[in-house]
């Protein structure tokens with residue numbers, strides 16, 4: 385794992401957008417996995433504008449959504465599906481057969497997990513994965529205490545996640561469970577970027593990069609990835625010791 389520091393959020397987002405494009409230029413059928421939340425928002429915007437400007441052909445790539453809130457319909461603003469649609473699929477005209485997302489409203493959530501694992505396997509695994517970090521050190525919905533050797537799974541949400549998660553919705557939401565890729569997916573991905581920006585992420589970035597690798601702080605898993613990058617702006621890097 386390595387750490388890459390950028391002067392600000394714009395430079396960080398620009399770097400990740402360029403890395404995505406480089407991956408797709410090298411391998412047009414690459415499998416890309418992205419998170420939602422505030423951290424990747426500018427990366428999505430820059431990626432979309434660069435793809436348009438440079439007329440990059442995305443007709444062969446495949447997209448996997450990292451996670452979803454259980455019980456939240458995909459049409460609702462705040463669901464991960466809504467974010468992927470509005471930030472990526474609609475602006476670039478990505479067709480339905482080019483992505484696979486969790487359906488958080490499915491009555492068969494175990495089946496959703498099995499299907500996600502099967503789709504990733506059929507596509508030969510994830511080439512480039514971007515993840516964020518929650519205020520309790522989660523990645524996706526891999527909450528503190530998660531088993532590291534999981535594929536897609538369903539997780540009871542931590543209090544912190546339930547509270548912090550309200551910000552994404554227009555009305556108070558009953559959030560209890562998340563459905564998410566597991567750390568087997570993360571460790572098997574060719575390249576993983578954990579992105580974080582802002583002063584409020586300084587402490588969690590420090591623990592992810594320098595703390596013990598332990599399921600009590602899930603993002604510490606990044607230290608085990610040979611091709612893992614923790615990419616941060618100056619504020620999020622401010623707690624790092626070197």
Ligand code: GLP
Nearest residue numbers: 419420421422423516517518524
């Ligand atoms: C959410 C999502 C994660 C996301 C994280 C950080 O709960 N499940 O996939 O990466 O929290 O979000 P943000 O970037 O808004 O801080």
